[in-house]
Amino acid sequence: MAKKEKTSSLGRLMMRFKGQTLLIGLAVIGTIIQVALTVYLPVLIGRAIDSVVYPNGQQVIGTILLQMALVIGLNTIIQWINPLVFNRLIYQMVAKLREEVLYKLHHLPLSYLDRQSVGDLVSRVTTDSEQLTNGLLMIFNQFFVGVLTILLTIFSMGRLDGFMLLLVIGLTPLSLLIARFISKKSYRLFQDQTKARGLQTQHLEEAIGQQSLIQNFNAQSQMTQTFKTLNGAYSAATQGAIFYSSTINPATRFVNALIYALLAGFGGLRIMRGQFTVGQLTTFLNYATQYTKPFNDISSVFAELQSALACAERLFAILDEAVIKDDGTVTIETDAVKGAITFENVQFGYVPNRILMQNLTLSVPEGSKIGIVGPTGAGKSTMINLLMRFYDPNAGQILLDGIPTSHYSREAFRQQIGMVLQETWLKAATVHDNIAYGVPDASREDVIAAAKAANADFFIRQLPNGYDTFLEDAGSSLSQGQAQLLAIARVFLQEPKILILDEATSSIDTRTELLIQKAFEKLMKGRTSFVIAHRLSTIEDSDVILVMVDGDIVESGNHDELMALKGVYHQMQTAQEALA
Template structure:
């Protein structure tokens, strides 16, 4: 599975082009940075050539001081040949010296000042280029994070049902951070390195085409080595980031449910799963970094061979008088400047491959199928009374596995509808269809005569308040959590909703009251208190329709009775859908629906369904017998 090199390789070229396309909005900044890079590289390339002039001036002064004054250069060279020093004559014939004159320190100082100015301007251009490029890259990553955030809001609930939460979080955080690091460390450096290679190569051919050809001998070898290593490393980077996502998903699940892990004694199994996934990540990461890391030492070895070849051939050219010592010195510097960016580009291959692997994972998220968009002219009820109608509704999670077939139901405004049945009967699915978390496969659902599939989701959900069995609180105060769906609510309304749902009872006992800060996990309040807060949140929103999915399952019996009383009052004038397993909590419901295998098998009130002696009666008697057994 994830972490093995047999994973299907990613579309490296396609993902790379798509990642680079993210830079288009920053075209002006990128071009400015590119221009500064050209200037910086041009000055850096000119430096060794100018510095070589200083070497030639010093060497010419040393030679000229040893020659008799009053002679010309040609006479001095000819005299050296006559005295049997032909090889020395060949060397000094390429030196521009004046017999009897020593080192011109003024000229040498001028050259050195020019060299210092050249390198200073090159560094300044490079600094400005880096700043502009960094700004452009961070803006690109900023927009990419925005795209991911907006995409998550457009994805259907079915996507999150099929994906581990830790895996999604890994794509939205770790992978985007890795893309940012890759672009930051490679984009400017690759451009600068390529410009340096072109500039240095041009000057090398200008100085000596023979030495330039010698320097180019090792380039094909470098390309072959980098390509071969890169192809072997790429699948490992794909596996590395997939393994990272799996490990993050496991850690997130274990941290979220750490209490249950301890209660059921699953620490050893959890640790074993962590060990296996950690080993997969270690193996993939080690292989990816080791293989790609082999590029740099290989390129350094090839660069050193290049240096030796240039030094040997250059020395022979000086000995023959074809080149000056200053030119050879400059050429040796250029050979280093030429091999160094080649090594840098090759050594950055691991970063590029890792970044593109992360980019593909992010693009997979961005390309995921979205929920159908709302119509621009979506209709809305003139006034929402809460009349809900299911008309021959069908639904299936999988095309070949029907769950709900031909279900019809009419709910009048203000009615309380209780939905009961065994696990998997389709109770929660029915509510999810009403909320448009899922779209119906057939039939339609209407709200006050308007098909909800034609309404905008925001408009539909603004009329529905929902309390789930699984509570959700965010990091903030208790007051902020209650007002989550009604951000403009006054403190008086927040307190009133809290009193109606008996939240005020325990909030008053806290040192900071409604200003008590709840952490993201809600660990500083009990499970029952968290559920009460979510109920208060729904009531404060004053929706026309209430959906309560096992909303009192986590509170004690006394609190449940109080909440039921409050619900009876607050449900007045509101259509309510109540999913419950404890049948004692829904006796007062106007309509009780008994569902089995996605169908409504019974419908009526508590008394009529008991009298019928059907599925509801069997469920009620089973729970009654269980309660008697527990009391005994």
């Protein structure tokens, strides 16, 4: 990352504290009081020593000790309160940032999400935001306190002895140069660390989520070896980053110890010349320690800051992505939707220079059942993705009841469509909430009616708490067929104007499938339906069957017409009958 980008990320982080005026005010006041008390304590220590070493000072020692006790006590309370304020300030900001990132992920185009791994995105939202929090806590707890301590200490040392102050200040840049050199190197290594961690998280997500497949292909050793490679890269990047960042403290401490020794030597000479008292030298040496200690803290902060900025960069990279453009303003009256779909010269490719679909033109009358068949990669799912506006065509347009779908907002348009996919998704919630996912205010009676229509009511009532059974594992304890029945019940509850079924009964036994097909027939009445099927028997009664090859519709018609053509559809039907 360039220096300008690093500064930009830090500036953006600081701008996010706007609006938290009260907490920032408390943090500033608390920090000033803490530093002032810390700087004042060496003065009292020097006075106490002089009162003991020199004659006629014993009468004030009691007062000085009482003042020291009050300063230490008050400082202890302030140092207990300040971290609480800092924590609240930072955790609120990072929590809001994390929410913004997740919100942005929900509004990014699928083309962006297709290019990212799930594990890496999870790592950004969780691990990176946590590391960012730790870095910011160090900045507030150590950096600001350290800078203010340095400034007040310089002022106090200047009042005691200007020559020795110049000696301290003259040697300080050496410590800063060492810290700067190391922090620049460690920042690059922390960037490598965050990238390696994202790759490792991605691999873990894949390995754990696909255990059955891995064991089926006996690929455990292969996955383990891949993990070892990724883990080794992550370990190497982490060790390098930690090593370089950890050298800052010893290096700066060496310089600080050198400064302390020189001050003690010059201070002793001044005492012998009568230019200094023992108490003043003690005060000055305490100031020197207070002055150099923040440099150690600040150097540690710089090391941690490099990691925090690398994490912030990955979070801001998501926030900087362009969201889906949604300029549609035409309102949809659900009762007025007829469901006529038209594809006009649609051209599309997932990659701009690789066009999958060329000039697709299709008119689907309202209330018709459209079967879509074709070999793998023919473009069946692509057509559905375009219809759902998961992607927008490169050229041409899709119309609903004669109006381009781009004129509607995506939310309003998708409310008219019900979709059941081959891959079922359930969330960690009750069975009722899973069925009512698209209609959250649905009554229990409506949910039960939808479950009965989907033939899911029987098995639901066998669960420990029926419709109130909480699926902690997001439905993985259910069979694949049971999970798919819940997804089908979700669509029955929604009662959409347009129905999309993509191998919707692929995981259901034959007897239940027949019952579901009858239920679907009732649901399809008066609704436009698109049915993608590999089992051709499920779409033989379609009004129109589209046969797709390489993104184009090569045949269309009803079952009898396509069989008479003796083309691609006839070949697919004959092949399936031979395998039956």
